[in-house]
Amino acid sequence: MDRLKLAVVTTLLASLALLAGSVRLVSAADVTVGTATAQPGQKATGFIQVAAGVDAGTSIPVIVIHGLKPGPELAVVAGSHGTEYASIIALEKLAEAIDPANISGTLIIVPLINLASFAQKVPHLNPVDGKNMNRMYPGKADGTQTERASWAISRQVVDKCDYLIDLHGGDLDENLRRYSYWPRTGKEQLDAASRGMVLAFGLDHIIIQKNQGAAAAGATSISRFAEDSGKPTIIAEAGHAGTTDAADIDALVRGCENVMRHLKMLPGVVTPVEHPVWIGQLTTVRSDQDGIFYPLVVPEAYVQQGMIIGYVTDYFGNKLADVTAPLSGVVTYICSVPSMKKGDTVANIGEIAAAP
Numbered sequence: 001m002d003r004l005k006l007a008v009v010t011t012l013l014a015s016l017a018l019l020a021g022s023v024r025l026v027s028a029a030d031v032t033v034g035t036a037t038a039q040p041g042q043k044a045t046g047f048i049q050v051a052a053g054v055d056a057g058t059s060i061p062v063i064v065i066h067g068l069k070p071g072p073e074l075a076v077v078a079g080s081h082g083t084e085y086a087s088i089i090a091l092e093k094l095a096e097a098i099d100p101a102n103i104s105g106t107l108i109i110v111p112l113i114n115l116a117s118f119a120q121k122v123p124h125l126n127p128v129d130g131k132n133m134n135r136m137y138p139g140k141a142d143g144t145q146t147e148r149a150s151w152a153i154s155r156q157v158v159d160k161c162d163y164l165i166d167l168h169g170g171d172l173d174e175n176l177r178r179y180s181y182w183p184r185t186g187k188e189q190l191d192a193a194s195r196g197m198v199l200a201f202g203l204d205h206i207i208i209q210k211n212q213g214a215a216a217a218g219a220t221s222i223s224r225f226a227e228d229s230g231k232p233t234i235i236a237e238a239g240h241a242g243t244t245d246a247a248d249i250d251a252l253v254r255g256c257e258n259v260m261r262h263l264k265m266l267p268g269v270v271t272p273v274e275h276p277v278w279i280g281q282l283t284t285v286r287s288d289q290d291g292i293f294y295p296l297v298v299p300e301a302y303v304q305q306g307m308i309i310g311y312v313t314d315y316f317g318n319k320l321a322d323v324t325a326p327l328s329g330v331v332t333y334i335c336s337v338p339s340m341k342k343g344d345t346v347a348n349i350g351e352i353a354a355a356p
């Protein structure tokens with residue numbers, strides 16, 4: 001090797017080392033969410049701290065799984081309704097199953113947003129301030145606990161991630177059929193990306209959410225806020241009436257892993273669901289009576305407009321009213337407990353839609 005060649009090779013090697021160094025530096029950056037900091041190849045746990053304000057503070061658990069190889073940041077959250085147990089347990093299992101050595105990019109898992117709901121077994125709301133923890137995004141730095149927690153999650157999770165999955169399930173009083181939501185914003189690129197995710201997730205009933213135009217600030221769900229921020233997002237629901245059936249939990253864990261494969265964060269091929277039942281308009285049927293509720297249909301029942309789907313009696317067993325389907329469609333969930341008061345949800349019925 002002559003001197004000139006040697007010089008060229010040395011320079012080349014030096015620039016390669018420099019390049020490798022800079023690439024290594026980029027992928028070597030720590031990822032921090034709340035008090036959890038993970039280096040490449042590490043799994044870290046910690047808390048998103050919400051300081052006390054007009055009411056008590058809270059510490060929301062977070063798991064950061066940082067892959068050895070670079071890739072996107074996917075956030076998966078659950079438990080904004082703290083008694084939708086199957087979705088919460090699914091994220092515990094997902095965090096356990098994912099090995100940082102095998103993934104590209106970073107998985108941020110927030111398995112239980114609404115700790116007080118979970119601890120006190122209060123469905124739907126945060127018992128600290130009586131608010132729905134999936135309706136106040138992006139939240140407020142100085143509001144009540146739900147607003148401050150939403151604010152912290154907006155800044156530390158939603159702003160940070162590239163993609164989001166929000167998991168739910170039948171709450172204590174909801175008998176639910178597994179389904180996912182595809183938020184349709186009318187923004188072509190965003191909709192194509194979230195459509196790919198929802199088909200990869202694999203649930204065979206998909207509700208089309210019409211999310212045109214920006215949502216009212218401070219009064220929306222985490223998924224709508226994320227979509228408005230340009231992050232492809234899907235929602236998936238499984239589980240019913242406080243149960244933690246293995247099949248429901250598996251469906252959610254497998255779904256998240258399939259989305260990770262679709263996003264090239266995990267190796268392997270995904271077979272997207274081929275012929276899902278697409279559901280358009282979702283109609284909530286409410287009770288116009290206080291009393292004891294008896295369902296006559298199960299989730300996934302196909303009902304005709306006018307069909308009796310349940311009835312309400314007084315506390316002596318006398319029938320007060322039949323509840324009828326206001327439209328033809330598929331029952332996505334129905335009230336699973338006898339407690340019924342005027343205005344409460346009896347069922348949600350979805351109209352079958354053409355494949356979009």
Ligand SMILES: [Zn+2]
Pocket residue numbers: 080081084168169
């Ligand atoms: Zn929920």
